[in-house]
Amino acid sequence: MNEMDISAEACLDLGNLDAPVLLFGGPYSNLRATQAMRAEADRLGIPADHVICTGDVVAYAAEPAATTELIMNWGITTVMGNCEESFGWAADDCGCGFEEGTDCDLMSRRWYAHAHQLLQPNHRAWMRALPRIVYFTLGGRRMAVVYGSVDSINEFVFEAGDDAVKRAGLDALAVDGVIGGHSGVPFTQILDDRLWHNAGVIGMPANDGTPRVWYSVLRAGPDGIAVEHAALDYDHAGAAAAMRADKLPEGYATCLETGLWPNMDVMPDAERQKVGQVLSPSTVFWPTAKRTAAE
Numbered sequence: 001m002n003e004m005d006i007s008a009e010a011c012l013d014l015g016n017l018d019a020p021v022l023l024f025g026g027p028y029s030n031l032r033a034t035q036a037m038r039a040e041a042d043r044l045g046i047p048a049d050h051v052i053c054t055g056d057v058v059a060y061a062a063e064p065a066a067t068t069e070l071i072m073n074w075g076i077t078t079v080m081g082n083c084e085e086s087f088g089w090a091a092d093d094c095g096c097g098f099e100e101g102t103d104c105d106l107m108s109r110r111w112y113a114h115a116h117q118l119l120q121p122n123h124r125a126w127m128r129a130l131p132r133i134v135y136f137t138l139g140g141r142r143m144a145v146v147y148g149s150v151d152s153i154n155e156f157v158f159e160a161g162d163d164a165v166k167r168a169g170l171d172a173l174a175v176d177g178v179i180g181g182h183s184g185v186p187f188t189q190i191l192d193d194r195l196w197h198n199a200g201v202i203g204m205p206a207n208d209g210t211p212r213v214w215y216s217v218l219r220a221g222p223d224g225i226a227v228e229h230a231a232l233d234y235d236h237a238g239a240a241a242a243m244r245a246d247k248l249p250e251g252y253a254t255c256l257e258t259g260l261w262p263n264m265d266v267m268p269d270a271e272r273q274k275v276g277q278v279l280s281p282s283t284v285f286w287p288t289a290k291r292t293a294a295e
Helices: 029-046 064-076 082-088 103-118 121-128 163-173 236-245 251-256
Strands: 011-016 021-024 051-052 133-138 139-145 176-181 186-189 194-198 213-221 224-232 282-288
Touching: 011 236, 029 064, 029 176, 029 213, 029 224, 051 251, 082 103, 082 121, 103 251, 121 251, 163 176, 176 186, 176 213, 176 251, 236 251
Parallel strands: 011 133, 021 051, 139 176, 176 194
Antiparallel strands: 021 213, 133 139, 186 194, 213 224, 224 282
């Protein structure tokens, strides 16, 4: 795994955000999904300075350059994912954290080469300049946005994963909540009054048997923060057709249509048990920390 740089130079602090914050991960070169996400942000009335992408703008799908241009021109805050790190510095592979020889590893070689050929120098320069950690405050809560875990840009953190990893990350960054990406499945956990949240990704379905993709909105109120998980419909058939036209891995093209990942190499056993279980939009309420009279 690639060790995270958490020095001040690698971070961006957005300060206090006093209005709803829209979060999404992994556009994954899926231009149609990214266009739908921008339209949804406009519909919700959430401006670009309150929108955060948790990384991996470029990956599996067919249109890496156009997707990158859309994100750049939108002007939202984007965290560096392992793909931005790899493409930015022209690495030999995606740095995704896949075990060598697995299906994920073998298929990644094809989409990585495809994107590597299409990305331009200005896209790579933008990727190199992205922050590895983004901080903000909402409703009095200090938040940090990372890509994988706090220790590693390409570590997979699932809901069913080790809570000790999440607690250690919260401790290391001295924040109330961490927002992560990379795993591709949305979830929210409250751990001893602190939060670990993953908004999901928009470039691929959430392995729930539907082609929908996922994002979230954080809304602060007088008693706490509402974490809203929301589904997004888009032209998945067109996105799959574009992948097939460019002869990208069929497993991922089919996934856009069926909502089921072509393999589960990276998933813990407990997550594999949930495959095909349809997700529903939901809200998790994170109450304001209780304070004693002494405080």
